[in-house]
Amino acid sequence: MSSLRILPLLLLAGACSGDSAPPIESGDSQAPYLEALEIEDARARTSRPPHSNSAAFMTLINNGNEDLVIVGVKTPRAKVAELHTMLHEDGKMKMRRVERLVVPSKGELELMPGADHLMFFELDKAWRIGDQLELTLLFAKHPEQVVSLEVEK
Amino acid sequence: MRRILICFLLISASCADEELEIYDTIGGDFVLHDQFGDKYQLSEHNGKIRLLFFGFTHCPDICPTTLAEVQEVWQQLSAEQQQQIEILFASVDPERDSSDLLRDYLGSFDLPVIGLRGSDAEMLEITAKYASFYEKVSLDSALMYTIDHSSQTFVIDRQGEIRGWVTYDQPPSALLELLSRLL
Numbered sequence: 001m002s003s004l005r006i007l008p009l010l011l012l013a014g015a016c017s018g019d020s021a022p023p024i025e026s027g028d029s030q031a032p033y034l035e036a037l038e039i040e041d042a043r044a045r046t047s048r049p050p051h052s053n054s055a056a057f058m059t060l061i062n063n064g065n066e067d068l069v070i071v072g073v074k075t076p077r078a079k080v081a082e083l084h085t086m087l088h089e090d091g092k093m094k095m096r097r098v099e100r101l102v103v104p105s106k107g108e109l110e111l112m113p114g115a116d117h118l119m120f121f122e123l124d125k126a127w128r129i130g131d132q133l134e135l136t137l138l139f140a141k142h143p144e145q146v147v148s149l150e151v152e153k
Numbered sequence: 154m155r156r157i158l159i160c161f162l163l164i165s166a167s168c169a170d171e172e173l174e175i176y177d178t179i180g181g182d183f184v185l186h187d188q189f190g191d192k193y194q195l196s197e198h199n200g201k202i203r204l205l206f207f208g209f210t211h212c213p214d215i216c217p218t219t220l221a222e223v224q225e226v227w228q229q230l231s232a233e234q235q236q237q238i239e240i241l242f243a244s245v246d247p248e249r250d251s252s253d254l255l256r257d258y259l260g261s262f263d264l265p266v267i268g269l270r271g272s273d274a275e276m277l278e279i280t281a282k283y284a285s286f287y288e289k290v291s292l293d294s295a296l297m298y299t300i301d302h303s304s305q306t307f308v309i310d311r312q313g314e315i316r317g318w319v320t321y322d323q324p325p326s327a328l329l330e331l332l333s334r335l336l
Contacts, residue, residue, distance in 0.1 A: 045217065049257035053213045053296065080295040086214060092286055093215050093321060094301040097294040113218040114321055121295035153221060 034142050036064035037103070042149035044120075044135075045113075047127040054078075054127045056118040056135060056149060061108045068103040072138035079122035081135075086114050100140065127151045173316040173334055179284045180307065180315040185243065185275065188255040188268035193241075196313055201239045202335050203309035204328075207276075207285055209246030209300050210258040215321055216242075219306060222325040224264045229329060234336050243269040245276055245287035246300050283307060283315075310335055 042058035062068050073081045083101050087094040093114070101116050103109040111117045118135070127133070131151040138144050182196040195203070204223060208216035223240060230238070242259060244250035247270060255268035271279070280287055285303040292299050304321035308331045316335060319328045 048210070048217060048261045050210070050254060052211060055213050082294055084214075084294075088322075091303055091305070091320065092301050093304045094290070095214060095292075095299050097292060113214050117214065119213055119294075119296075 034064075034068075034139075034145065037062060037068060037145065039147055042147050044127060044131075044133050044149055044151045046129045046151050046153055047123055051123055051126045053119060053121050054123060054151075055084075055113070055120065056133075057111045057113065058147065058149070059108055059110045060103045062103040062105055065105050067105050068142060069140035070101040070103065070137055071099065071140045073118050073135055074138065075120060075133060075135045077124050077127065077133055078120035079124075080120070082119045082121070083116075084119045085116045088114075129153055173310075173331070175310075176315040176317070179282065180309065180313070181282050182313065183275075183279045183282070185269040185271040185279075186252070188252050188259060188270075190252050193267065193269055195309070198239060199313050200311050202237055202311060202332065203239045203241055203307075203313075204332075205241045205243065205283070205307040205309060206305075207243050207245050207280055207283075207287060207302055209244050209302075210250050210254050211246065211296065212300065212302075213296070215302075215304055219304070219321065220262050220264065220266065223306065223328070224262060225325045226329045226332065227264055230332075230336075234332075237336060238332070240264060240266045241269055242266050243271075243276070243279070245280065245302050246289075247271065247273050247276060248289075308332065308335065 038061040040059040040061065042056070044056040045054050047054040060068070070083065073083065075081055083098050084095055085098050087096060101109060109116065129151055133149055133151060135147045135149065136144050137147060182194065184192060184194045187193045206219055208219065220242070227235060244255060250270055252270065255270060259266040259268045276287070280303070285305065287300050287302040290299055290301050305318040306328060307318045308316050308328070310316045317331045319331065
């Protein structure tokens with residue numbers, strides 16, 4: 001199981017470098033919280049014919065004092081990327097798109113099969129086992145975060 | 154200590170001998186076509202243990218996970234045991250799942266899966282017989298539409314009777330245990 005601390009994008013790195021960051025205006029980065037974000041077990045699923053879609057999973061751990069709200073995801077390996085969840089109702093599985101996923105303060109969000117997950121459509125080509133991918137998580141009030149992960153079965 | 158061991162052995166023997174229930178109010182024979190266009194009638198394959206799952210190729214989550222878990226179980230069986238089992242993936246997305254697509258999709262798993270397809274009417278009838286469910290649902294997503302569906306993998310014995318099933322939230326070991334009691 002891999003564990004990594006996510007680094008902010010270079011453009012935002014300067015704002016993330018210390019505890020004495022200036023007061024943050026609404027809409028700007030709130031870097032101290034992202035320093036508390038850890039990601040474990042990030043992996044993507046290999047695509048299957050017709051290679052129309054794939055999914056990615058990971059565990060996000062928020063050690064900060066404020067919820068982290070994911071509002072989107074993107075990758076150069078797919079034209080469309082969405083946030084999805086799976087509802088289990090009376091033995092039925094219902095996949096639905098959601099607008100946001102929340103990593104609670106002092107808690108974690110597990111993105112996994114059969115639950116909340118990241119979905120990708122219009123792949124550039126088949127996602128093969130062993131491929132290295134880069135995803136960017138988009139947050140409501142925090143800087144976007146790049147996650148590197150490998151395609152697994 | 155010896156007494157405890159004897160009790161344990163007796164309990165173990167009793168579990169192993171316990172027959173799996175026959176769920177004769179659900180399931181039954183059906184006729185569909187496989188991914189090569191050939192007719193597949195369940196009863197003509199009696200003599201084999203069948204694993205039956207209703208899914209679809211554009212299913213991004215439940216179906217590949219289920220097939221991967223079946224694959225995990227499959228790899229734990231001996232060649233002799235594998236020969237006694239057929240794995241059936243019946244499509245509940247007749248609109249998108251052509252024979253060619255089923256063939257390509259299932260061929261990407263390291264698993265001998267028979268893909269089955271029929272008309273929407275046929276699939277509705279069969280899933281109803283198996284106390285299962287599917288429904289096409291428009292989605293505000295690039296997926297355009299998805300199929301809400303049941304997630305059971307049915308275990309069908311050599312006589313064509315359902316002897317149990319595992320659901321998506323159960324581990325592969327649950328399927329292995331069911332199978333091992335029929336092998």
